[in-house]
Amino acid sequence: MALSRSNIVLKYIVEYFIKTAQPVGSQTLIDEYKLSYSSATIRNEMHALEKMGYIEKTHSSSGRVPSTKGYRYYCENLRDGTVNEQLKNSIQSVLDQKIKSIEEVIKESCEILSHMTNLVTVVMGPDEREEKLASIQMIQISNNSITAIFVTDKGYVENKTFIVPENISAKEVVSCVSLLNDRLKGTPIVDLVEKTEALKPILSEYIVGHDLVYQALLETFVRFASDRLSLYGRDELFTHEEYKNDVEKLEKIFKLLSNQSLLKEVKREIREDERGRVLRIGDLRDNPDVSMVSARINLGQDGESAIALLGPTRIDYDQALSALDYIAKTLTDYFNDINKGGQGDA
Template identity: 30%
Template sequence: MSDERRMDVLRAIVEDYVSTSEPVGSKALVERHALGVSSATIRNDMAALEESGFIAQPHTSAGRIPTDKGYRVFVDRLTTVKPLSGPEKRAIGAFLEDAVDLDDVVDRSVRLLAQLTHQVAVVQYPSLRRSALRHIELVPVGQRHLLVVLITDTGRVEQRTLEASAELDELGVAQLRATLNARVAGRRLAELRGVVDEVSQRYTDDDLALLRQVVGVVEETLAQESEERVVLAGTANLARGGTDFARSLGPVLEALEEQVVLLRLLSEMAEDTAAVSVRIGHETQHDGLVETSFVTSGYGDEGGSVARVGAIGPTRMDYPATMASVRAVARYLTRILAG
């Protein structure tokens, strides 16, 4: 048996099963696909695919359906992710570019992706740990209290209040703000360590103490993992595909509610080198998600991705279309945040 023909048969089974949700038989493959061989030959190919664990027979006298292993080979053999149409791209751009702030961008993105994929859409807020600072604002709110406002390059805004060890001088605060912005703009957390040493020679003891406090607040804020979160949309789409789940939807919904589960998966998938990463079934390593697949792509800036966007649905999903939609939304997110 030709390995290439066997993979063609597998591809045809995946495509037909995704399209019809019915187990696929050899007769249907002959009728729908130009495989160039007889029904008997295809039956032999299917038997070999089943023996190798790529397809399975759900019950006696039925056709075959792909397994996690079969879907994995299908996804890995996709040479290209089909691009969205021109109108689809323009619609995405127009919808996202009207957003007024980061929260609006995330909200629009997750709702849009749910509509495009007909799956559960997931958008991770930009990680503070991987974000760079765009601006620091220092606002005295009393004789000894200072409001520290951090604005990252991804549009995220964080506020913290600190108590100074000495009374604040407005002119001194203004000079400190100017100095810090000149030094920290565009820097990530790991690059902030030397800021105090760089500018300490020009400060008195009181001003240096305040500088250390402000830099400490900045480092502490950017290092906080508790601020990382995800936003979901389209959970109702799972109910529409309820027949794709052998068990109830309960375990899937419970897993989606546990943000720590999604954040772990997103963190692991961020290590993949592919532009679009796919975890299929048991590859999610979570019992509640064994009947789902998770498609994600990173978004951010030229320095690398700062978060991920993705779609979760049954393993019987249209992988090429889902991957294209996820990649497109991720690219628009990157473009908007970079702007």
């Protein structure tokens, strides 16, 4: 469907500003996009767009820049939606290697996504309320060191190495952890800390230095309950004009990346959204200069995950949304096919 003149003007204002970070004037639009309208006609359209709140004037220039409302309208109505062919080919190369684990597929896909979009990719893993401890396995590294490997039923793995004091036998530690494995396996991740605390008296009966095991397990389970995200492409932020010479903005965005409550909030929104996709433009916890686009991935029998792209409000929304939608659908189909194949072989 052909765009109206007003929509054409807004589309090009958004795209030119995304590309250059420079406010846009009527003559710039004529020169850059070979528009057939007069400068006066374009100024009238820009004036109307400004009155409706889609663009705004900057203090330092006579040009205009998109507003949050303008970006959102662009995303919903004006973007092309074309997926980069190089992205498609790169993702397909990852999926063609059938022996990769879920974690490896997601990791490599997100590294490609960050590189192609110049944005940070955040992966939010399964909800800890829906995930349970599957096992605690012990590996004795030496006479005084042991590594405990904790695995959940969703495939999440954490490990902790114990340095065992001379007055404690490594065999005692192994025995103690074996007891905990029997008592804790099948426990929802969200309940592990509380249940471990309740088992502390039992530990004291099995090992003299039980505090060593207790504290190590507690630290690990606290991480289990909170650490459900992976970050890729942090260095991509330095390619954006907004962050090249503004340390304060960089510090703010890095703080956002470690804000667990915000990311859980975003993930909840994704789960509740009909399309499984959330777009936040400049409304991330008092950070008007940051945007995030995020989408749900169905891992089949392994639950759900979510991937988000994060960067300045001037991100290439068409590229980011198209790439994210493509990867979310492709990975969802891939994991569903694997699960169907596995069920067929059973």
